[in-house]
Amino acid sequence: MKKKNKAYSSLFIATITIPTISSIFAVRYLSLISLIIIMAGVLLMLRLPIFKHRENLWMFVIATFATIPVNIILVKHISESFFFDYGGIAIYISKGFVIYAVLFAVEQIALGIITRFFYRKQYKLF
Amino acid sequence: MRYPKWNNYCAIKRKDNAVEVTNNLLDESFLLPTDMVLWGKQLDGKTNPFSIDPTINRVTIRNWLKTLDAFDCIRRSRVLMKAKGTFLYSIYIPKKITVNMCVFFWLYNKALQLLFLPMLILGIYYFSTHPAYSSGGLYLGFIFGLALSMLLHEISHACATLACPKGRFFEIGIGISNFIMPIAYALIDEKCIKSKFQKIQINLAGIESNLLLCGLSLLLAGLFPETFSGFFLGIAIQNGFLGLLNLVFCNGIDGANVISLLLGDNTNEFINKSRGFVFSKKKRQKELNKGITGYAIVTAAFVFQFLQLTLPALYIWNVLSIIEVFE
Numbered sequence: 113m114k115k116k117n118k119a120y121s122s123l124f125i126a127t128i129t130i131p132t133i134s135s136i137f138a139v140r141y142l143s144l145i146s147l148i149i150i151m152a153g154v155l156l157m158l159r160l161p162i163f164k165h166r167e168n169l170w171m172f173v174i175a176t177f178a179t180i181p182v183n184i185i186l187v188k189h190i191s192e193s194f195f196f197d198y199g200g201i202a203i204y205i206s207k208g209f210v211i212y213a214v215l216f217a218v219e220q221i222a223l224g225i226i227t228r229f230f231y232r233k234q235y236k237l238f
Numbered sequence: 239m240r241y242p243k244w245n246n247y248c249a250i251k252r253k254d255n256a257v258e259v260t261n262n263l264l265d266e267s268f269l270l271p272t273d274m275v276l277w278g279k280q281l282d283g284k285t286n287p288f289s290i291d292p293t294i295n296r297v298t299i300r301n302w303l304k305t306l307d308a309f310d311c312i313r314r315s316r317v318l319m320k321a322k323g324t325f326l327y328s329i330y331i332p333k334k335i336t337v338n339m340c341v342f343f344w345l346y347n348k349a350l351q352l353l354f355l356p357m358l359i360l361g362i363y364y365f366s367t368h369p370a371y372s373s374g375g376l377y378l379g380f381i382f383g384l385a386l387s388m389l390l391h392e393i394s395h396a397c398a399t400l401a402c403p404k405g406r407f408f409e410i411g412i413g414i415s416n417f418i419m420p421i422a423y424a425l426i427d428e429k430c431i432k433s434k435f436q437k438i439q440i441n442l443a444g445i446e447s448n449l450l451l452c453g454l455s456l457l458l459a460g461l462f463p464e465t466f467s468g469f470f471l472g473i474a475i476q477n478g479f480l481g482l483l484n485l486v487f488c489n490g491i492d493g494a495n496v497i498s499l500l501l502g503d504n505t506n507e508f509i510n511k512s513r514g515f516v517f518s519k520k521k522r523q524k525e526l527n528k529g530i531t532g533y534a535i536v537t538a539a540f541v542f543q544f545l546q547l548t549l550p551a552l553y554i555w556n557v558l559s560i561i562e563v564f565e
Contacts, residue, residue, distance in 0.1 A: 166531055168500050173534045176541050203562070206555040210486075213548040217485040217493045224500035225438065237502045237535060238511055 151175065151223060155230060167231040168224055175223050179216070187211045242303060242312045243283030246331060247408040247425055250275055261310055262408070262427045268309060274302045281312055318411060326413035326423060340400060347401035347443065350394060354446040354453070361453030361460075361474070368460035372467045379472020383455070384420070387477045388412070390451060391444035391484070392424035398443035404430035405440065434499055441495045448481030483552070487545040494542075501538065512539035 154174050158167040187208050228234075247262045257275040260267045280290050288299055306312045318326040392410050399405035408425035415421045428437050455474035459467040485493040489509055498508040514521045515536050525532040 162530065166534070169531070169534050169538060172497075172501060172541075173537050176537075200558075203555060203558045206551040206558070209551040210548060210555060213486045213545055213551075214482050216545070217487055217497075218482075220487075221442075221485065221493065221496055221500070224497060228434070228500055238507065 151178075154178070155227065158227070158231065165231075165233065165235040166237075168227050168234060169237065171223055171227045172220060175220060176216075179219055183212055183215050183219075186215055190215075239283040239313075239315055241283055241286055242281050242307075242314050244279050244281045245311055245313055247427070248311045250279065259309065259311060262406070262429075263425060264310065270305070270309065270311075274305065275311075277302060278306045278311055316411075318409075319413075323417045324413065324415050326411055326421075328409045328411040330411075331409045332407060340403075343397045343400040346394075346397045347439065350398070350443055350446045350450065351439065354450040357457075358449045358453035361456030364460040365456040365474075368463060372464055373471075375466065375469035376472045379469040380476055381472075382469075383473035383476030384480075386473065387448050387451065387480045388420070388422035390447045391480065392422045394443040394447035395424045395426060395440060398440040399424075399426040399428060402428070402431050402433075402436050402440070404432075405436075406430075438496055438499050441492045441499070445481045445484050445492055448477045448484070452477040452481060486548045487542055488549045489546060497542075508538075508542070512542045515539035516543045 154171065157163070158170060163170045190211055191207060245261075245263075249260045249262060251258045251260070252272070253269065255272070256269040257272050258267055259270050259275060277291060277294070281287060287303060288296060303312070307314075316328045318328055320326075389410075389412075396407045396410060399407050406427040408427070410422070410424045412420070412422050426440070428440055431437055431440075452474045455470045455477065459470035459474060462470070484491055487494045487497055494509055495506075498504070498506060502508040502511075515525055516522070516539055522536055525536055
């Protein structure tokens with residue numbers, strides 16, 4: 113039982129850290145294609161028994177952490193390109209938070225719909 | 239509306255000795271006498287209640303009107319809600335939806351699904367290669383764009399609902415929320431729709447229409463750079479903002495409903511339960527004891543509740559920007 117829990121914990125940490133680290137490299141080359149490949153990999157990973165019938169939930173959790181590096185760079189880029197640079201730290205933080213929330217929502221909804229398309233039979237959450 | 243009218247969001251179902259009235263707006267059901275309800279259904283806002291059935295005496299009619307009013311089965315004006323800081327006014331209450339109209343709604347829904355993204359990409363690409371050089375009409379575009387984006391958003395929700403056989407649409411209206419914010423609303427009922435993808439499309443239809451209009455406006459701004467570019471740019475900006483901001487995972491917003499449907503079963507289920515997991519240690523511990531899935535659910539709940547700060551952050555950004563302008 114202990115060995116099984118250790119295996120599951122390692123698998124969980126791996127599924128979060130591998131996409132996150134990969135997206136740091138995606139950030140360096142600003143290649144959204146590599147992020148798409150990472151998410152496709154996550155979709156395949158969802159075939160593992162631990163994620164069975166809860167694929168949307170796990171995609172949400174994994175994508176939350178995996179997209180942090182890319183989203184931070186995108187927020188900086190969007191903030192500088194489309195909004196005037198003015199005001200103090202409060203405006204900077206609130207503006208960044210809103211842009212991050214919008215980017216996060218777009219990614220999660222797109223990934224959620226794709227995941228639901230591939231994995232139709234899922235358990236109820238509650 | 240001169241006389242009282244039966245609220246079309248109240249559905250009736252005959253039982254043994256009474257009628258079950260379901261208020262789809264408040265999600266409540268109650269039993270009322272059959273003769274009262276059947277008489278009440280004839281109230282159309284144009285006919286004097288006392289002349290519908292002359293055989294019924296006036297005292298009975300007055301009592302029925304009082305009872306139906308108390309149960310929110312009838313309305314006396316087009317005002318749907320009047321509370322502190324909130325005012326909602328119906329602008330269109332449909333009479334009857336025919337099969338031919340449903341075909342139109344189905345086509346409109348499909349067109350939205352297929353065209354919004356290509357139109358948005360085309361619009362952004364064309365505008366970036368043919369930038370506008372007249373800012374005249376920009377503020378007029380903002381005002382017109384705001385009104386158009388809000389109405390089109392709600393009309394698209396209604397059309398997407400009517401494209402589904404079991405979807406029901408009650409009314410569309412406009413109003414004010416929190417004393418200053420103009421809003422539009424569409425009263426729909428998607429409870430009887432079984433398909434999750436159809437429910438998701440109903441919630442996304444408004445956003446798709448805004449993004450489609452954003453793309454179209456950018457295209458037009460690029461096509462007419464000398465004359466109307468400012469006006470179309472204003473419309474594009476308003477629609478873009480409204481479409482994107484409706485995606486965020488804040489309670490009551492379309493994006494939250496979509497993610498709730500993707501993660502759970504019903505529109506508000508995940509939203510309501512996530513609050514409990516974050517603020518109640520007992521509920522959180524009970525979920526965590528279920529194993530690794532419980533940990534995932536609690537993590538998702540924390541992320542979701544953290545994102546509720548998006549709207550307050552947006553208000554702070556706007557207020558500080560206005561202060562910055564006047565400084």
